[in-house]
Amino acid sequence: FSSSGNIDPRDVISYYLIITGLSPLFNAGLGVASQTIKLIKHGELNEMLIKPVNPLLYPYAMTNGRNLVGISFGLLQTMLGIFIAGGISSNAIPYILPVLFNCLIINAAFNIIVGTFGFYFVEAGGAKNAVLHLAIFGRGELMPIYLMPVSVATFLQFTPFPASHYHLTILLQGNRLPEWGFVFIGVLWAIALMFFALRFWKHGLKKYEAVGL
Numbered sequence: 001f002s003s004s005g006n007i008d009p010r011d012v013i014s015y016y017l018i019i020t021g022l023s024p025l026f027n028a029g030l031g032v033a034s035q036t037i038k039l040i041k042h043g044e045l046n047e048m049l050i051k052p053v054n055p056l057l058y059p060y061a062m063t064n065g066r067n068l069v070g071i072s073f074g075l076l077q078t079m080l081g082i083f084i085a086g087g088i089s090s091n092a093i094p095y096i097l098p099v100l101f102n103c104l105i106i107n108a109a110f111n112i113i114v115g116t117f118g119f120y121f122v123e124a125g126g127a128k129n130a131v132l133h134l135a136i137f138g139r140g141e142l143m144p145i146y147l148m149p150v151s152v153a154t155f156l157q158f159t160p161f162p163a164s165h166y167h168l169t170i171l172l173q174g175n176r177l178p179e180w181g182f183v184f185i186g187v188l189w190a191i192a193l194m195f196f197a198l199r200f201w202k203h204g205l206k207k208y209e210a211v212g213l
Contacts, residue, residue: 007147010084011175015144017081019169024067024074026107027060028139028165030132031067035059036115037124040208056112056201082172089174095183099171102163102186109193110135110164112201119204139165146176157182160189 023029036059039045048055064071082088114131117124136142138161145153145166156162162178163186170176 011173012144014081014085014173015169017077017084018172019139019141019165021074021077021079021081022103022165022168023141024070025078026103026165027063027111028107028135030111030114030128030135031063032059032111033114033117033128034125035063036111037118037128040115040118041124045208055205059111059115078172082174085173085175087174088172089177091177092171092174095167095171095177098183098187099163099167099178102183102190103165103168105190105194106160106164106186109190109197112197113193116197116201116204119208135161135164138162140169141165146170158185160186160193162186163189 024031039048039055039059045055048058110131114124114128117127121127138156138159140148140156140162145156145162148156157179162182167178167183167186170178
């Protein structure tokens with residue numbers, strides 16, 4: 001992690017194309033969480049609970065169905081970023097599965113956790129925005145983590161945020177690889193967050209059903 005040396009414009013351009021293009025592909029913008037909060041606050045979740053529909057998967061279907069254009073542009077943007085960067089390195093192949101696992105599971109867990117805020121907070125939308133702003137910084141979307149001060153970059157690697165977005169971004173760039181130790185930390189975060197997310201959701205749902213909202 002170092003910000004020393006010259007900054008290559010092509011490197012930075014490809015980085016931002018990839019990291020912002022990946023966001024709609026993995027629902028990193030917490031759109032699913034927003035949809036879940038709306039279902040809870042507007043009472044529409046009641047309809048989901050009496051139908052053979054999974055209330056956790058339904059917001060994904062609604063959000064992705066309405067955002068097909070954004071997902072398509074995100075995919076094209078990511079591919080353009082990879083092309084500008086020069087393509088994926090063969091050295092990245094062993095990392096692909098664990099990094100993809102982390103990206104999928106951590107973002108899914110964040111969406112469940114933040115969506116569950118709707119059971120507990122009146123201003124759940126504001127709490128969602130606060131989490132999103134923190135995540136955007138922590139995953140390197142405002143500034144590449146490799147350009148941050150060493151102490152900040154190292155600290156962030158022990159949080160779930162880089163594994164949710166940054167690791168996959170630099171992997172697709174092809175000129176950097178995440179350290180295996182940090183990828184493993186991401187795996188631990190993914191498992192822990194998903195476990196907590198499902199327990200948090202079930203507890204909130206029981207509370208929701210008990211008061212008859």
